[in-house]
Amino acid sequence: MMNSPTTSALGPLVAVYGLVGHDERILILRDRHAPAYRLPGGLVRPGESVEDGLRRVLREQVDADIAHLDFCATVELHGHTDPNGPPVYELALLFDVTITDPEAVQWNEGEVRWVADTDLHQIDVRPAVIAERLRSGTLTAETPWWPSRS
Template sequence: MMTSPSPALGPLVGAYGLVGHNEHLLLIRDQDASAFRLPGGQVRPGESIEDALRRSVRAQTNVDLAYLDFCAAVELRDHTSPTGPALYELALLFDVTLTGPDAARSSEHELRWLAQSDLHQIELRPAVIAERLRNDALTVERPWWPHRSS
């Protein structure tokens, strides 16, 4: 009997924050992960995107959001999950300001504030978002980042 690979799960919706403070960007790393990522997470069924972002950033930093504004939508195909099959995710990125950025702390996640010039020194996922952040390619004129097959 031949088995075919499991199809990607999705489309899932994620809400992630570009959290800036003093010319630095906040990145997080889960305890079981090797790569950093933007704060945020999956939108739960029945939950608004804004509520999901507020919930997940609060859980990750112990600080509330003071401000958020839509920035970009990123289509992530075959985005790998550390614990399961490939994911197909629509990641919504928001420009986020925390109420007290200096108070951001977590016992479950490593939090790191990095200048854009230091982003090349760490592993940052997903790669498409890392590339845009490293190349300063976040622009108001290009809010949609479609998946491109190589």
């Protein structure tokens, strides 16, 4: 008889995050009781395409529809911590997103904020590896793969 596998034994989870831009600012969220902000995004459900997962998550989180999206990067997140569970291994797919009505963005579960790149230095944004790439300006089309130790 085999033991039940853990999340890490099953391999990486697939998550999608949107770099939602408007007027030279990006959208970040903070859950009602969370200390840090985060990019809009979440896990792709079994059987769901990556694009459909991103569309679903943006509708659920900020009641927004995607007008246009472009793939940016895949980020390998080892030991990424979910506040409600154990550390997980996640492959995060990052997309540059334009939404249909950025002025109408709202979220009932916490705070919505549009920030300029220069403001990111004073804000704790998760996943941290993505925030560091945004702060340093190293988010480029020439580096679409970010291994866990880059």
